Amino acid sequence: MINGRDINDFKIESVRSRIGFVSQDPFLFFGTIRDNVAYARESTDIQIQSALEAAGAWDFISELPEGIETMVGDRGVMLSGGQRARISLARALLNDPDLLILDEASAALDAETEKRIQQSLFGNTNTVKQRITIAVAHRLATIRNADEIIAMVDGAIVERGTHNELIDNDNVYASQWSIQTGELDTVVSFND
Numbered sequence: 001m002i003n004g005r006d007i008n009d010f011k012i013e014s015v016r017s018r019i020g021f022v023s024q025d026p027f028l029f030f031g032t033i034r035d036n037v038a039y040a041r042e043s044t045d046i047q048i049q050s051a052l053e054a055a056g057a058w059d060f061i062s063e064l065p066e067g068i069e070t071m072v073g074d075r076g077v078m079l080s081g082g083q084r085a086r087i088s089l090a091r092a093l094l095n096d097p098d099l100l101i102l103d104e105a106s107a108a109l110d111a112e113t114e115k116r117i118q119q120s121l122f123g124n125t126n127t128v129k130q131r132i133t134i135a136v137a138h139r140l141a142t143i144r145n146a147d148e149i150i151a152m153v154d155g156a157i158v159e160r161g162t163h164n165e166l167i168d169n170d171n172v173y174a175s176q177w178s179i180q181t182g183e184l185d186t187v188v189s190f191n192d
Contacts, residue, residue, distance in 0.1 A: 020097030024104035026088030028076030033061060034068040036076070037090045051094040056109075056117040057086035082109045089117070102135040106142050114142065140177050149173065 001007065007015065028036045037048050048068060052058040060083060064070045076084040085105060092100060106114045137143050144163045151159040151166065151173040158172050166173035 017095065018098040020092030020095055020100045022085070022089050022092050022100075022102050022105035024107045026076070026084045026105075028072050028079070028084055028087060030072070030074045032066075032069050032071055033064075033087060036072060036087050037068070037094055039091055041094065043094060047094060048090075051090040052086075054093050054117075055086045055090035056113050057083065057090055060086075082113060085109055086113075086117070098131055100131055100133045102133065102137075104136055104138065106137070106139070111141070118142075118145070140173070140180055151176075 010018075029039070033052075034048060037043070037051055045068070049058060052061055052068070061067055061070070070078075072078050072084075072087070076087070079087070085107075086109075089102075089105060106117070109117070135143050135146065143149055147162070148160060149163060149166055150157055151171075153172060159166055159169060161169070163177075167177060168174075
């Protein structure tokens with residue numbers, strides 16, 4: 001279902017235009033930052049800047065001598081991994097998708113940048129578009145505030161709930177949270 005409507009009722013082109021996808025290893029094209037964010041879509045500078053701000057990229061881009069006209073090089077080699085990730089996220093956000101899929105999209109980001117992006121994407125529900133976001137993450141801080149977390153082991157769902165519910169369950173998720181935060185006294189085995 002997409003917004004309560006059966007996915008089979010949509011044409012494939014319509015579905016694709018409603019989905020934004022950001023992968024762990026974002027691909028940038030040879031060209032400028034503008035080219036990579038707009039990617040074959042007519043967009044104003046204001047729209048591009050808004051997407052870059054939401055993706056936490058505007059700060060570093062505004063300091064570049066050529067701003068959004070800066071060349072990124074083949075596959076974005078002129079930028080760091082975190083900068084490429086933020087430009088890729090801006091590309092997805094520019095299309096204002098109903099469904100945003102983040103597949104380890106914050107893996108190359110430092111914790112502070114990731115937190116700023118999360119606040120931008122999910123912070124104020126009065127100003128942030130309501131959309132479904134699916135975030136695949138090994139770093140649990142990335143998904144801590146999700147409405148629902150699904151813990152999987154070997155492709156099978158082993159737990160689901162909010163962060164607090166899963167911590168209270170004291171099972172796989174709680175164990176991984178303990179390992180990642182340094183609270184090792186509650187570690188459990190995946191085979192339990």
